[in-house]
Amino acid sequence: MRGGDVETGRGDEGGRRGRRVRGVSGALVPAVGRTVPWRALGAGAVVGLLLVALPRLLSVEPDPWLSLNLLRAAVLAFALGLAFLLDDPARHLTTPVTTRRWVRTGLRVAWVVPPAALWWTAALALVPEKVRPPVGSVTLEAGATAVFALAAAAMAVRFGNEPESGPTVAAGVLTTAVLAQVLLPDRWSLFVATGDPRWEAAHERWALVLALAALVWGACGPEPVRRGFRFLRRRPTAADPSAA
Amino acid sequence: MTPTVSASGLSLRYGGIRALDDVSLRLTRGVTGLLGPNGAGKTTLLRVLATAVPPDRGAFTVLGHDPGTPRGRQEVRRVLGYLPQAPGFHPDFTAFEFVDYVAILKELTDRGARHREVRRVLAEVDLGDVRGRRIKKLSGGMRQRVALAAALVGDPGFLVMDEPTVGLDPEQRMRFRELIAQAGEGRTVLLSTHQTEDVAMLCNRVVVLAGGQVRFEGTPAELTARAAGRVWSSTERDPGALAGWRTGTGSFRNVGDPPPGAELLDPTLEDGYLLTLDDAGAEVAAA
Numbered sequence: 001m002r003g004g005d006v007e008t009g010r011g012d013e014g015g016r017r018g019r020r021v022r023g024v025s026g027a028l029v030p031a032v033g034r035t036v037p038w039r040a041l042g043a044g045a046v047v048g049l050l051l052v053a054l055p056r057l058l059s060v061e062p063d064p065w066l067s068l069n070l071l072r073a074a075v076l077a078f079a080l081g082l083a084f085l086l087d088d089p090a091r092h093l094t095t096p097v098t099t100r101r102w103v104r105t106g107l108r109v110a111w112v113v114p115p116a117a118l119w120w121t122a123a124l125a126l127v128p129e130k131v132r133p134p135v136g137s138v139t140l141e142a143g144a145t146a147v148f149a150l151a152a153a154a155m156a157v158r159f160g161n162e163p164e165s166g167p168t169v170a171a172g173v174l175t176t177a178v179l180a181q182v183l184l185p186d187r188w189s190l191f192v193a194t195g196d197p198r199w200e201a202a203h204e205r206w207a208l209v210l211a212l213a214a215l216v217w218g219a220c221g222p223e224p225v226r227r228g229f230r231f232l233r234r235r236p237t238a239a240d241p242s243a244a
Numbered sequence: 245m246t247p248t249v250s251a252s253g254l255s256l257r258y259g260g261i262r263a264l265d266d267v268s269l270r271l272t273r274g275v276t277g278l279l280g281p282n283g284a285g286k287t288t289l290l291r292v293l294a295t296a297v298p299p300d301r302g303a304f305t306v307l308g309h310d311p312g313t314p315r316g317r318q319e320v321r322r323v324l325g326y327l328p329q330a331p332g333f334h335p336d337f338t339a340f341e342f343v344d345y346v347a348i349l350k351e352l353t354d355r356g357a358r359h360r361e362v363r364r365v366l367a368e369v370d371l372g373d374v375r376g377r378r379i380k381k382l383s384g385g386m387r388q389r390v391a392l393a394a395a396l397v398g399d400p401g402f403l404v405m406d407e408p409t410v411g412l413d414p415e416q417r418m419r420f421r422e423l424i425a426q427a428g429e430g431r432t433v434l435l436s437t438h439q440t441e442d443v444a445m446l447c448n449r450v451v452v453l454a455g456g457q458v459r460f461e462g463t464p465a466e467l468t469a470r471a472a473g474r475v476w477s478s479t480e481r482d483p484g485a486l487a488g489w490r491t492g493t494g495s496f497r498n499v500g501d502p503p504p505g506a507e508l509l510d511p512t513l514e515d516g517y518l519l520t521l522d523d524a525g526a527e528v529a530a531a
Contacts, residue, residue: 089332097349
């Protein structure tokens, strides 16, 4: 039966969308797991752990300031790996399918969350307890940085043309982190030291970064690009036929 | 014949560029060729019809479904197969795994039925024997057939193909033509191409797009007939010709407005296409 449901169990009794999404998600989990860019994520994770472990590797006694900044550097390295999470070489081919992009994105994130949590636990464990910064606050920083990287990746998918925009996104995340450190005025500073009187205020700003990044990420979920965003669309070219 | 796909007044701009300008067309079952120069708006039109990007203005229906709403768009996607110009793959997947992945994305959730369907389409594109081979180990032509299998999975009623024969060697192109012709049996296929040969050999209808506008819609024979009396032979290249080249016999084949008494030749589809583009250019210049 052409153009309708073949003998596939597809689209039974239209309107059972939730059940269908669950069914598709169940079948997709293993396949999506293989599409996750594990190499980039692994590289970010390994570099991050090496950074945190540097004092141990070099037999240096870390102080709280050094430990905090090494943890931040580790988080940034991990976030650079996360910038590749939404890369999809088959993007052009799979754009007009019935499974919405947010389902695939959600599954990729679901694959990554458990190893990311383990990684963060390991990173914290590598910092000696006496110089370890407040876990809740640095976890907030880590979460905000990770979500920022994912939001940037989602924006690249939503408004860009590249199937694999990870390198560009990673460069953008790195540049933003450096510029935030260098250019943000004191009263907006995010990267303050433990014990600094601005610590609490800085972490309120981190919470704001997290919330804004989550909002942007959520807003970049729907497809296709709506009329209101047409100024952001790019015309397809022979080299990049998927633009728009 | 009843149209299966109807578009009316489709327009789309990218910044200041009008990629589609009031495009209306009606497709019926069989293979329709979409011809046009680079930048004509072919890929944009295909992406609009494939629901990858909404038009700024205008509407269209596919097999009775209107993609103007999210629900309608999903319905269109259920009956759609899309082969983009540069299909990418997850290279570590085997051909079977990749098509199976696309089948799941098309909501074919019953594992047994889905695997039967995947095997069927891989056999249809003649990849049954290499379905367990990793995509990175396949040739360019085989990869293109994997992409076609992915487009065909689920037996879509409307198949959109964007320059599928680009980059294939002549043998692969011939093989691919067979597959397109086969895919066109009982389906509506819209085939974008630069190759007038593809259109002449495969298509029962042809649409010429230039500057985002439809410049011709009809049969290949009608497009060819546009060049009747406008192709002639001469011993020297005619400076008044739109195009002219020395043929293997040593004489020149000229296309354009022939001088009185010229020795007229039978036109080809390519001649009709060239003259249609020239007429379109003249219209734009006059405007």
